[in-house]
Amino acid sequence: MKKIEAIIRKSKYRVVKDALHAVGVNFFSYWDVTGLGNEKEGHVYRGVAYSTSDIQRRYLSIVVNDDFAEATISAILSSAGTGEVGDGKIFVSDIQECYRIRTGEKGGDTLK
Amino acid sequence: MELLTTNNVWMMICTALVFFMHLGFSFLEIGLTRQKNTINVLFKNVFILTIGLLLYCFVGFNLMYPGDFNGFLGFAGFGLSAPLTAEGALDLTYNGGYTYWTDFLFQGMFAATAATIVSGAVAERVKIIPFMIFTVVYVGLIYPIAGSWQWGGGFLKQMATPFYDFAGSTLVHSVGGWAALVAVWLLGPRIGKFKEGKPQAIPGHSMPLATGGVLILWLGWFGFNGGSVLSADPALTSLTLVTTCLAAAAGGIVAMIFSAIKDKNLDLSMFLNGILGGLVGITAGADQMSPTDALLIGAIAGILIVLAVAFVDKIKLDDPVGAIAVHLICGIWGTLAVGIFGALAGMDQLISQLIGIGSYAAFCIVSAFIILYILKVTTGIRVSEKEELEGLDSHEHGMSAYPDFGLNEH
Numbered sequence: 100m101k102k103i104e105a106i107i108r109k110s111k112y113r114v115v116k117d118a119l120h121a122v123g124v125n126f127f128s129y130w131d132v133t134g135l136g137n138e139k140e141g142h143v144y145r146g147v148a149y150s151t152s153d154i155q156r157r158y159l160s161i162v163v164n165d166d167f168a169e170a171t172i173s174a175i176l177s178s179a180g181t182g183e184v185g186d187g188k189i190f191v192s193d194i195q196e197c198y199r200i201r202t203g204e205k206g207g208d209t210l211k
Numbered sequence: 212m213e214l215l216t217t218n219n220v221w222m223m224i225c226t227a228l229v230f231f232m233h234l235g236f237s238f239l240e241i242g243l244t245r246q247k248n249t250i251n252v253l254f255k256n257v258f259i260l261t262i263g264l265l266l267y268c269f270v271g272f273n274l275m276y277p278g279d280f281n282g283f284l285g286f287a288g289f290g291l292s293a294p295l296t297a298e299g300a301l302d303l304t305y306n307g308g309y310t311y312w313t314d315f316l317f318q319g320m321f322a323a324t325a326a327t328i329v330s331g332a333v334a335e336r337v338k339i340i341p342f343m344i345f346t347v348v349y350v351g352l353i354y355p356i357a358g359s360w361q362w363g364g365g366f367l368k369q370m371a372t373p374f375y376d377f378a379g380s381t382l383v384h385s386v387g388g389w390a391a392l393v394a395v396w397l398l399g400p401r402i403g404k405f406k407e408g409k410p411q412a413i414p415g416h417s418m419p420l421a422t423g424g425v426l427i428l429w430l431g432w433f434g435f436n437g438g439s440v441l442s443a444d445p446a447l448t449s450l451t452l453v454t455t456c457l458a459a460a461a462g463g464i465v466a467m468i469f470s471a472i473k474d475k476n477l478d479l480s481m482f483l484n485g486i487l488g489g490l491v492g493i494t495a496g497a498d499q500m501s502p503t504d505a506l507l508i509g510a511i512a513g514i515l516i517v518l519a520v521a522f523v524d525k526i527k528l529d530d531p532v533g534a535i536a537v538h539l540i541c542g543i544w545g546t547l548a549v550g551i552f553g554a555l556a557g558m559d560q561l562i563s564q565l566i567g568i569g570s571y572a573a574f575c576i577v578s579a580f581i582i583l584y585i586l587k588v589t590t591g592i593r594v595s596e597k598e599e600l601e602g603l604d605s606h607e608h609g610m611s612a613y614p615d616f617g618l619n620e621h
Contacts, residue, residue, distance in 0.1 A: 109601055110596075110600035110601045113600075131617060131618050131619045133617075140605070140609075141609060142610065143609050143610075155601075155605075
Protein backbone atom coordinates (compact mmCIF):
# COMPACT_ATOMS: atom_id res chain seq x y z
CA MET A 100 0.00 0.00 0.00
CA LYS A 101 1.12 3.51 -0.70
CA LYS A 102 0.48 6.81 1.03
CA ILE A 103 0.13 9.62 -1.50
CA GLU A 104 0.29 13.06 0.06
CA ALA A 105 -0.60 16.02 -2.10
CA ILE A 106 -0.31 19.69 -1.21
CA ILE A 107 -2.51 21.55 -3.65
CA ARG A 108 -4.00 24.97 -4.27
CA LYS A 109 -7.25 25.49 -2.35
CA SER A 110 -8.95 26.60 -5.55
CA LYS A 111 -8.16 23.23 -7.16
CA TYR A 112 -9.65 21.02 -4.48
CA ARG A 113 -12.99 20.46 -6.21
CA VAL A 114 -11.51 19.32 -9.51
CA VAL A 115 -8.92 17.13 -7.77
CA LYS A 116 -11.63 15.50 -5.66
CA ASP A 117 -13.73 14.80 -8.75
CA ALA A 118 -10.67 13.41 -10.58
CA LEU A 119 -9.92 11.08 -7.64
CA HIS A 120 -13.50 9.82 -7.51
CA ALA A 121 -13.32 9.22 -11.26
CA VAL A 122 -10.42 6.76 -10.82
CA GLY A 123 -12.14 4.99 -7.94
CA VAL A 124 -10.35 6.66 -5.02
CA ASN A 125 -13.01 7.42 -2.40
CA PHE A 126 -11.16 7.51 0.94
CA PHE A 127 -8.82 10.27 2.02
CA SER A 128 -8.40 12.95 4.67
CA TYR A 129 -7.61 16.58 4.17
CA TRP A 130 -6.83 19.67 6.17
CA ASP A 131 -6.01 23.26 5.46
CA VAL A 132 -2.41 24.28 5.96
CA THR A 133 -0.15 27.21 5.32
CA GLY A 134 2.61 26.38 2.89
CA LEU A 135 5.93 28.05 2.19
CA GLY A 136 7.49 27.81 -1.20
CA ASN A 137 8.40 29.69 -4.32
CA GLU A 138 5.10 31.43 -4.91
CA LYS A 139 4.68 34.86 -3.38
CA GLU A 140 1.49 36.75 -2.55
CA GLY A 141 1.35 40.52 -2.24
CA HIS A 142 -0.51 42.09 0.67
CA VAL A 143 -1.04 45.59 2.03
CA TYR A 144 -1.74 46.19 5.70
CA ARG A 145 -2.34 49.71 6.98
CA GLY A 146 -0.10 51.33 4.42
CA VAL A 147 2.65 48.71 4.52
CA ALA A 148 3.01 46.63 1.37
CA TYR A 149 4.63 43.25 1.86
CA SER A 150 5.13 40.05 0.03
CA THR A 151 4.83 36.67 1.68
CA SER A 152 5.36 33.13 0.59
CA ASP A 153 3.07 31.89 3.40
CA ILE A 154 0.02 30.85 1.42
CA GLN A 155 -3.09 28.82 2.33
CA ARG A 156 -3.00 25.34 0.82
CA ARG A 157 -4.90 22.11 1.18
CA TYR A 158 -3.11 18.91 2.25
CA LEU A 159 -4.58 15.60 1.10
CA SER A 160 -3.50 12.31 2.61
CA ILE A 161 -4.54 9.33 0.49
CA VAL A 162 -3.72 5.69 1.23
CA VAL A 163 -4.31 3.29 -1.68
CA ASN A 164 -3.41 -0.21 -2.77
CA ASP A 165 -0.31 -0.42 -4.98
CA ASP A 166 -2.37 -1.02 -8.13
CA PHE A 167 -4.19 2.27 -7.59
CA ALA A 168 -1.08 4.38 -6.99
CA GLU A 169 -0.32 5.31 -10.61
CA ALA A 170 -3.91 6.23 -11.37
CA THR A 171 -4.15 8.36 -8.22
CA ILE A 172 -0.97 10.24 -9.02
CA SER A 173 -2.03 10.84 -12.62
CA ALA A 174 -5.43 12.05 -11.50
CA ILE A 175 -3.85 14.64 -9.22
CA LEU A 176 -1.21 15.69 -11.73
CA SER A 177 -3.80 16.24 -14.44
CA SER A 178 -6.25 18.19 -12.29
CA ALA A 179 -4.31 20.18 -9.69
CA GLY A 180 -2.04 22.19 -11.98
CA THR A 181 -2.40 25.67 -13.40
CA GLY A 182 1.03 26.00 -14.96
CA GLU A 183 1.96 28.77 -12.50
CA VAL A 184 4.57 28.57 -9.76
CA GLY A 185 2.89 27.26 -6.60
CA ASP A 186 0.90 24.35 -8.01
CA GLY A 187 2.13 22.07 -5.23
CA LYS A 188 3.81 18.73 -4.58
CA ILE A 189 3.00 15.02 -4.36
CA PHE A 190 4.89 12.72 -1.99
CA VAL A 191 4.71 8.93 -2.16
CA SER A 192 5.68 6.64 0.69
CA ASP A 193 5.09 3.04 1.70
CA ILE A 194 2.48 2.00 4.23
CA GLN A 195 3.14 -1.10 6.37
CA GLU A 196 -0.37 -2.03 7.39
CA CYS A 197 -3.95 -0.83 7.28
CA TYR A 198 -6.88 -1.69 9.64
CA ARG A 199 -10.59 -1.08 9.51
CA ILE A 200 -11.52 0.05 13.00
CA ARG A 201 -15.17 -1.07 12.88
CA THR A 202 -14.38 -4.73 12.22
CA GLY A 203 -10.72 -5.05 13.14
CA GLU A 204 -9.83 -6.48 9.68
CA LYS A 205 -6.51 -5.65 8.17
CA GLY A 206 -4.89 -5.63 4.75
CA GLY A 207 -5.44 -4.10 1.35
CA ASP A 208 -9.10 -5.16 1.16
CA THR A 209 -10.00 -2.65 3.86
CA LEU A 210 -9.25 0.13 1.36
CA LYS A 211 -11.96 -1.03 -1.09
CA MET B 212 -40.90 73.43 24.34
CA GLU B 213 -40.75 70.65 26.92
CA LEU B 214 -42.90 68.44 24.71
CA LEU B 215 -40.61 69.04 21.72
CA THR B 216 -37.58 68.28 23.86
CA THR B 217 -39.11 65.01 25.07
CA ASN B 218 -40.16 63.99 21.58
CA ASN B 219 -36.82 64.96 20.11
CA VAL B 220 -34.84 63.03 22.72
CA TRP B 221 -36.79 59.87 21.92
CA MET B 222 -36.24 60.44 18.19
CA MET B 223 -32.51 60.86 18.71
CA ILE B 224 -32.32 57.66 20.73
CA CYS B 225 -34.18 55.90 17.92
CA THR B 226 -31.73 57.37 15.41
CA ALA B 227 -28.88 55.78 17.35
CA LEU B 228 -30.72 52.44 17.55
CA VAL B 229 -31.29 52.36 13.78
CA PHE B 230 -27.61 53.24 13.29
CA PHE B 231 -26.73 50.25 15.46
CA MET B 232 -28.61 47.96 13.05
CA HIS B 233 -25.70 48.24 10.65
CA LEU B 234 -23.64 46.27 13.14
CA GLY B 235 -26.42 43.70 13.20
CA PHE B 236 -26.44 43.40 9.41
CA SER B 237 -22.65 43.08 9.37
CA PHE B 238 -22.62 40.29 11.94
CA LEU B 239 -25.49 38.42 10.31
CA GLU B 240 -23.93 38.57 6.88
CA ILE B 241 -20.47 37.48 7.94
CA GLY B 242 -21.90 34.76 10.17
CA LEU B 243 -23.75 33.17 7.28
CA THR B 244 -20.90 33.39 4.78
CA ARG B 245 -17.48 31.81 4.65
CA GLN B 246 -14.42 33.03 6.52
CA LYS B 247 -12.50 33.69 3.32
CA ASN B 248 -14.91 36.50 2.39
CA THR B 249 -15.39 38.14 5.77
CA ILE B 250 -13.32 41.25 5.12
CA ASN B 251 -15.15 41.81 1.85
CA VAL B 252 -18.57 41.62 3.48
CA LEU B 253 -17.53 43.97 6.27
CA PHE B 254 -16.00 46.38 3.79
CA LYS B 255 -19.27 46.52 1.84
CA ASN B 256 -21.29 47.11 4.99
CA VAL B 257 -19.05 49.89 6.28
CA PHE B 258 -19.07 51.49 2.84
CA ILE B 259 -22.86 51.40 2.61
CA LEU B 260 -23.27 53.04 6.01
CA THR B 261 -20.77 55.82 5.38
CA ILE B 262 -21.61 56.63 1.78
CA GLY B 263 -25.32 56.30 2.53
CA LEU B 264 -25.20 59.08 5.09
CA LEU B 265 -23.14 61.32 2.84
CA LEU B 266 -25.46 60.78 -0.11
CA TYR B 267 -28.51 61.44 2.04
CA CYS B 268 -26.96 64.68 3.21
CA PHE B 269 -25.99 65.72 -0.31
CA VAL B 270 -29.10 64.78 -2.29
CA GLY B 271 -31.19 62.07 -0.64
CA PHE B 272 -33.02 64.04 2.03
CA ASN B 273 -34.18 66.67 -0.41
CA LEU B 274 -35.21 64.08 -3.01
CA MET B 275 -37.25 62.21 -0.44
CA TYR B 276 -38.88 65.30 1.10
CA PRO B 277 -38.99 67.85 -1.70
CA GLY B 278 -41.81 69.84 -0.16
CA ASP B 279 -44.37 70.87 -2.74
CA PHE B 280 -43.92 68.72 -5.83
CA ASN B 281 -45.73 66.90 -8.62
CA GLY B 282 -45.99 63.75 -6.54
CA PHE B 283 -43.51 61.71 -8.56
CA LEU B 284 -40.18 63.53 -8.67
CA GLY B 285 -39.07 66.63 -6.85
CA PHE B 286 -35.85 68.06 -5.46
CA ALA B 287 -35.40 70.67 -2.77
CA GLY B 288 -31.77 71.39 -3.54
CA PHE B 289 -28.33 70.05 -2.74
CA GLY B 290 -27.12 69.79 0.84
CA LEU B 291 -28.91 70.57 4.04
CA SER B 292 -30.61 73.87 4.83
CA ALA B 293 -32.04 74.13 8.29
CA PRO B 294 -35.03 76.42 8.73
CA LEU B 295 -34.05 79.49 10.72
CA THR B 296 -36.03 82.05 12.66
CA ALA B 297 -35.76 85.79 12.03
CA GLU B 298 -32.98 85.91 14.62
CA GLY B 299 -31.02 83.14 12.89
CA ALA B 300 -31.69 80.39 15.45
CA LEU B 301 -32.95 76.95 14.49
CA ASP B 302 -36.67 77.23 13.85
CA LEU B 303 -38.21 74.77 16.27
CA THR B 304 -41.71 75.10 14.83
CA TYR B 305 -40.43 72.85 11.99
CA ASN B 306 -42.23 69.92 13.59
CA GLY B 307 -43.72 69.12 17.00
CA GLY B 308 -41.93 65.80 17.17
CA TYR B 309 -38.34 66.62 16.24
CA THR B 310 -35.95 69.27 14.95
CA TYR B 311 -34.85 69.56 11.32
CA TRP B 312 -31.50 67.99 12.20
CA THR B 313 -33.09 65.00 13.90
CA ASP B 314 -35.42 64.57 10.92
CA PHE B 315 -32.44 64.43 8.53
CA LEU B 316 -30.39 62.05 10.63
CA PHE B 317 -33.19 59.68 11.59
CA GLN B 318 -34.30 59.33 7.96
CA GLY B 319 -30.68 59.14 6.86
CA MET B 320 -30.09 56.06 8.99
CA PHE B 321 -32.88 54.27 7.14
CA ALA B 322 -31.52 55.08 3.71
CA ALA B 323 -28.46 52.87 3.76
CA THR B 324 -30.41 49.80 4.89
CA ALA B 325 -31.84 49.33 1.38
CA ALA B 326 -28.36 48.62 -0.03
CA THR B 327 -27.37 46.44 2.93
CA ILE B 328 -30.18 44.09 1.99
CA VAL B 329 -28.63 43.70 -1.46
CA SER B 330 -25.12 43.22 -0.06
CA GLY B 331 -26.16 40.05 1.77
CA ALA B 332 -27.78 38.53 -1.29
CA VAL B 333 -24.77 39.13 -3.56
CA ALA B 334 -22.15 38.10 -1.01
CA GLU B 335 -19.14 35.93 -1.85
CA ARG B 336 -19.13 36.60 -5.60
CA VAL B 337 -19.92 40.22 -6.45
CA LYS B 338 -17.13 42.52 -7.60
CA ILE B 339 -16.64 45.23 -5.03
CA ILE B 340 -16.20 48.36 -7.14
CA PRO B 341 -19.28 47.78 -9.32
CA PHE B 342 -21.19 47.03 -6.13
CA MET B 343 -20.09 50.36 -4.69
CA ILE B 344 -21.23 52.13 -7.85
CA PHE B 345 -24.58 50.36 -7.65
CA THR B 346 -24.93 51.43 -4.01
CA VAL B 347 -24.25 55.07 -4.82
CA VAL B 348 -26.93 55.18 -7.52
CA TYR B 349 -29.51 53.06 -5.71
CA VAL B 350 -29.18 54.67 -2.28
CA GLY B 351 -28.49 58.13 -3.67
CA LEU B 352 -31.35 58.30 -6.15
CA ILE B 353 -33.71 55.33 -6.29
CA TYR B 354 -34.38 54.94 -2.56
CA PRO B 355 -35.23 58.62 -1.89
CA ILE B 356 -37.31 59.05 -5.04
CA ALA B 357 -39.29 55.94 -4.10
CA GLY B 358 -39.65 57.24 -0.55
CA SER B 359 -40.95 60.58 -1.73
CA TRP B 360 -44.04 58.89 -3.21
CA GLN B 361 -45.26 58.04 0.28
CA TRP B 362 -43.39 59.60 3.20
CA GLY B 363 -42.50 62.67 1.15
CA GLY B 364 -46.14 63.36 0.43
CA GLY B 365 -46.22 62.03 -3.12
CA PHE B 366 -48.89 60.36 -5.22
CA LEU B 367 -49.29 57.26 -3.06
CA LYS B 368 -50.01 59.39 0.00
CA GLN B 369 -52.43 61.54 -1.99
CA MET B 370 -54.71 58.71 -3.08
CA ALA B 371 -58.29 58.71 -1.75
CA THR B 372 -57.38 55.83 0.54
CA PRO B 373 -53.70 56.56 1.04
CA PHE B 374 -51.16 53.77 0.75
CA TYR B 375 -49.83 53.10 4.27
CA ASP B 376 -46.33 52.04 5.23
CA PHE B 377 -45.63 52.95 8.83
CA ALA B 378 -41.90 52.25 9.06
CA GLY B 379 -40.90 50.85 5.68
CA SER B 380 -41.95 47.25 4.93
CA THR B 381 -42.24 48.49 1.36
CA LEU B 382 -40.21 51.68 1.27
CA VAL B 383 -37.13 50.14 2.83
CA HIS B 384 -37.39 46.35 2.88
CA SER B 385 -38.99 45.64 -0.46
CA VAL B 386 -37.03 48.42 -2.19
CA GLY B 387 -33.94 46.53 -1.08
CA GLY B 388 -35.56 43.17 -1.70
CA TRP B 389 -36.48 43.82 -5.36
CA ALA B 390 -32.91 44.96 -6.06
CA ALA B 391 -31.59 41.86 -4.29
CA LEU B 392 -33.78 39.67 -6.50
CA VAL B 393 -32.56 41.34 -9.70
CA ALA B 394 -28.94 41.27 -8.53
CA VAL B 395 -29.02 37.60 -7.59
CA TRP B 396 -30.58 36.75 -10.94
CA LEU B 397 -28.01 38.74 -12.96
CA LEU B 398 -25.07 37.57 -10.87
CA GLY B 399 -25.69 33.84 -10.84
CA PRO B 400 -25.16 31.38 -8.01
CA ARG B 401 -21.91 30.81 -6.16
CA ILE B 402 -19.69 28.07 -7.54
CA GLY B 403 -20.82 24.82 -6.00
CA LYS B 404 -24.23 26.07 -4.84
CA PHE B 405 -26.16 24.00 -7.36
CA LYS B 406 -25.02 20.53 -8.38
CA GLU B 407 -27.07 18.95 -11.15
CA GLY B 408 -29.83 21.39 -10.34
CA LYS B 409 -29.99 20.50 -6.64
CA PRO B 410 -29.12 23.12 -4.01
CA GLN B 411 -26.03 22.35 -1.94
CA ALA B 412 -25.43 23.60 1.57
CA ILE B 413 -22.67 26.18 1.94
CA PRO B 414 -22.53 26.70 5.72
CA GLY B 415 -21.53 30.06 7.12
CA HIS B 416 -18.49 30.35 9.33
CA SER B 417 -19.99 31.69 12.55
CA MET B 418 -23.42 31.01 13.97
CA PRO B 419 -22.56 33.04 17.10
CA LEU B 420 -22.03 36.13 14.94
CA ALA B 421 -25.19 35.43 12.96
CA THR B 422 -27.22 35.10 16.16
CA GLY B 423 -25.64 38.23 17.63
CA GLY B 424 -26.49 40.01 14.42
CA VAL B 425 -30.18 39.11 14.56
CA LEU B 426 -30.51 40.10 18.22
CA ILE B 427 -28.81 43.42 17.48
CA LEU B 428 -31.23 43.95 14.59
CA TRP B 429 -34.18 43.23 16.92
CA LEU B 430 -32.79 45.82 19.32
CA GLY B 431 -32.42 48.28 16.45
CA TRP B 432 -36.04 47.70 15.52
CA PHE B 433 -37.07 49.32 18.82
CA GLY B 434 -35.80 52.49 17.18
CA PHE B 435 -36.82 51.62 13.62
CA ASN B 436 -40.49 51.19 14.54
CA GLY B 437 -40.53 53.13 17.80
CA GLY B 438 -39.10 56.18 16.06
CA SER B 439 -41.42 55.95 13.09
CA VAL B 440 -44.16 57.21 15.41
CA LEU B 441 -42.25 60.49 14.85
CA SER B 442 -42.83 61.61 18.41
CA ALA B 443 -42.61 60.20 21.94
CA ASP B 444 -46.39 59.79 22.18
CA PRO B 445 -46.61 57.32 25.07
CA ALA B 446 -49.62 55.35 23.84
CA LEU B 447 -48.40 54.94 20.26
CA THR B 448 -44.73 54.30 21.02
CA SER B 449 -45.39 51.74 23.71
CA LEU B 450 -47.98 49.92 21.59
CA THR B 451 -45.60 49.94 18.62
CA LEU B 452 -42.79 48.38 20.65
CA VAL B 453 -45.17 45.66 21.85
CA THR B 454 -46.48 44.80 18.36
CA THR B 455 -42.91 44.80 17.04
CA CYS B 456 -41.64 42.40 19.70
CA LEU B 457 -44.65 40.09 19.57
CA ALA B 458 -44.37 39.78 15.79
CA ALA B 459 -40.66 39.00 16.11
CA ALA B 460 -41.24 36.31 18.70
CA ALA B 461 -44.16 34.77 16.84
CA GLY B 462 -42.23 34.82 13.57
CA GLY B 463 -39.30 33.06 15.18
CA ILE B 464 -41.26 30.34 16.96
CA VAL B 465 -43.52 29.55 14.01
CA ALA B 466 -40.57 29.44 11.59
CA MET B 467 -38.68 27.19 13.98
CA ILE B 468 -41.58 24.75 14.39
CA PHE B 469 -42.54 24.76 10.71
CA SER B 470 -38.96 24.20 9.52
CA ALA B 471 -38.47 21.49 12.15
CA ILE B 472 -41.52 19.65 10.83
CA LYS B 473 -40.64 20.23 7.19
CA ASP B 474 -36.92 19.43 7.34
CA LYS B 475 -36.82 17.25 10.48
CA ASN B 476 -34.10 19.45 11.90
CA LEU B 477 -33.88 22.18 14.57
CA ASP B 478 -32.18 24.79 12.42
CA LEU B 479 -30.94 27.89 14.22
CA SER B 480 -30.62 29.93 11.03
CA MET B 481 -34.31 29.37 10.13
CA PHE B 482 -35.24 30.39 13.68
CA LEU B 483 -33.26 33.60 13.21
CA ASN B 484 -34.70 34.26 9.75
CA GLY B 485 -38.18 33.78 11.22
CA ILE B 486 -37.54 36.48 13.80
CA LEU B 487 -36.46 38.87 11.06
CA GLY B 488 -39.44 37.92 8.91
CA GLY B 489 -41.77 38.78 11.77
CA LEU B 490 -40.03 42.10 12.29
CA VAL B 491 -40.21 43.03 8.61
CA GLY B 492 -43.83 41.88 8.47
CA ILE B 493 -45.00 44.11 11.31
CA THR B 494 -43.08 47.13 10.06
CA ALA B 495 -45.78 48.38 7.69
CA GLY B 496 -48.46 48.62 10.34
CA ALA B 497 -46.89 48.37 13.80
CA ASP B 498 -48.87 51.34 15.06
CA GLN B 499 -52.19 50.09 13.65
CA MET B 500 -52.20 46.57 15.02
CA SER B 501 -53.48 45.06 18.23
CA PRO B 502 -51.23 42.54 19.98
CA THR B 503 -53.33 39.71 18.54
CA ASP B 504 -52.96 41.13 15.02
CA ALA B 505 -49.21 41.37 15.59
CA LEU B 506 -48.99 37.73 16.67
CA LEU B 507 -50.88 36.61 13.57
CA ILE B 508 -48.82 38.75 11.22
CA GLY B 509 -45.60 37.45 12.78
CA ALA B 510 -46.79 33.85 12.67
CA ILE B 511 -47.74 34.05 9.02
CA ALA B 512 -44.38 35.71 8.27
CA GLY B 513 -42.69 32.77 9.98
CA ILE B 514 -44.41 30.32 7.63
CA LEU B 515 -43.68 32.49 4.59
CA ILE B 516 -39.99 32.66 5.46
CA VAL B 517 -39.55 28.90 5.48
CA LEU B 518 -41.47 28.49 2.23
CA ALA B 519 -39.71 31.44 0.58
CA VAL B 520 -36.20 30.21 1.37
CA ALA B 521 -37.05 26.86 -0.19
CA PHE B 522 -38.68 28.57 -3.16
CA VAL B 523 -35.66 30.75 -3.88
CA ASP B 524 -33.52 27.59 -3.92
CA LYS B 525 -36.06 25.90 -6.15
CA ILE B 526 -35.90 28.61 -8.83
CA LYS B 527 -32.10 28.26 -8.82
CA LEU B 528 -31.33 31.61 -7.22
CA ASP B 529 -28.53 31.71 -4.66
CA ASP B 530 -29.24 33.98 -1.70
CA PRO B 531 -26.68 33.23 1.03
CA VAL B 532 -28.48 35.08 3.83
CA GLY B 533 -32.14 34.73 2.85
CA ALA B 534 -32.45 38.44 2.06
CA ILE B 535 -35.12 37.89 -0.59
CA ALA B 536 -37.23 35.73 1.70
CA VAL B 537 -36.93 38.08 4.70
CA HIS B 538 -37.08 41.49 3.09
CA LEU B 539 -38.95 41.07 -0.17
CA ILE B 540 -41.49 38.37 0.63
CA CYS B 541 -42.15 39.46 4.21
CA GLY B 542 -42.01 43.11 3.17
CA ILE B 543 -44.83 42.48 0.70
CA TRP B 544 -46.71 40.44 3.31
CA GLY B 545 -46.38 43.19 5.93
CA THR B 546 -47.66 45.75 3.46
CA LEU B 547 -50.69 43.65 2.53
CA ALA B 548 -51.36 42.93 6.21
CA VAL B 549 -52.25 46.60 6.74
CA GLY B 550 -55.32 45.99 4.57
CA ILE B 551 -56.21 42.75 6.32
CA PHE B 552 -55.58 43.35 10.02
CA GLY B 553 -55.72 46.28 12.40
CA ALA B 554 -57.31 49.67 12.42
CA LEU B 555 -57.01 50.33 8.69
CA ALA B 556 -58.25 46.95 7.46
CA GLY B 557 -60.63 46.97 4.55
CA MET B 558 -60.97 46.38 0.83
CA ASP B 559 -60.09 49.97 -0.14
CA GLN B 560 -56.94 49.86 1.96
CA LEU B 561 -56.00 46.46 0.56
CA ILE B 562 -56.31 47.82 -2.97
CA SER B 563 -54.19 50.85 -2.08
CA GLN B 564 -51.58 48.54 -0.60
CA LEU B 565 -51.54 46.52 -3.84
CA ILE B 566 -51.15 49.70 -5.90
CA GLY B 567 -48.22 50.70 -3.72
CA ILE B 568 -46.58 47.29 -3.91
CA GLY B 569 -46.99 47.27 -7.69
CA SER B 570 -45.59 50.78 -8.12
CA TYR B 571 -42.49 50.01 -6.10
CA ALA B 572 -42.04 46.65 -7.80
CA ALA B 573 -42.04 48.25 -11.23
CA PHE B 574 -39.76 51.14 -10.26
CA CYS B 575 -37.24 49.08 -8.31
CA ILE B 576 -37.02 46.12 -10.66
CA VAL B 577 -36.51 48.36 -13.69
CA SER B 578 -34.02 50.71 -12.05
CA ALA B 579 -32.01 47.93 -10.39
CA PHE B 580 -31.94 46.04 -13.66
CA ILE B 581 -30.72 49.05 -15.64
CA ILE B 582 -27.93 49.88 -13.18
CA LEU B 583 -26.75 46.30 -12.76
CA TYR B 584 -27.05 45.38 -16.43
CA ILE B 585 -24.96 48.36 -17.49
CA LEU B 586 -22.36 47.38 -14.87
CA LYS B 587 -22.50 43.76 -15.99
CA VAL B 588 -21.70 44.57 -19.62
CA THR B 589 -19.10 47.23 -18.84
CA THR B 590 -17.07 46.42 -15.73
CA GLY B 591 -18.59 43.01 -15.05
CA ILE B 592 -20.25 42.35 -11.70
CA ARG B 593 -18.80 39.00 -10.78
CA VAL B 594 -15.26 38.05 -9.68
CA SER B 595 -13.28 35.43 -11.58
CA GLU B 596 -13.58 31.75 -10.71
CA LYS B 597 -10.11 31.69 -9.13
CA GLU B 598 -10.91 34.70 -6.95
CA GLU B 599 -14.19 33.22 -5.86
CA LEU B 600 -12.65 29.88 -4.93
CA GLU B 601 -9.65 31.35 -3.11
CA GLY B 602 -11.71 34.00 -1.36
CA LEU B 603 -12.45 37.66 -1.99
CA ASP B 604 -10.46 38.72 1.09
CA SER B 605 -7.13 37.71 -0.36
CA HIS B 606 -7.87 38.96 -3.86
CA GLU B 607 -9.89 42.15 -3.43
CA HIS B 608 -8.31 43.18 -0.12
CA GLY B 609 -5.03 41.32 0.31
CA MET B 610 -5.98 40.73 3.94
CA SER B 611 -7.37 37.92 5.96
CA ALA B 612 -10.05 38.40 8.58
CA TYR B 613 -8.64 35.94 11.10
CA PRO B 614 -4.90 35.77 10.41
CA ASP B 615 -4.26 33.86 13.63
CA PHE B 616 -6.94 31.20 13.19
CA GLY B 617 -6.34 28.27 10.87
CA LEU B 618 -8.71 28.37 7.93
CA ASN B 619 -10.53 25.07 7.75
CA GLU B 620 -13.08 25.16 5.02
CA HIS B 621 -15.36 22.29 4.15
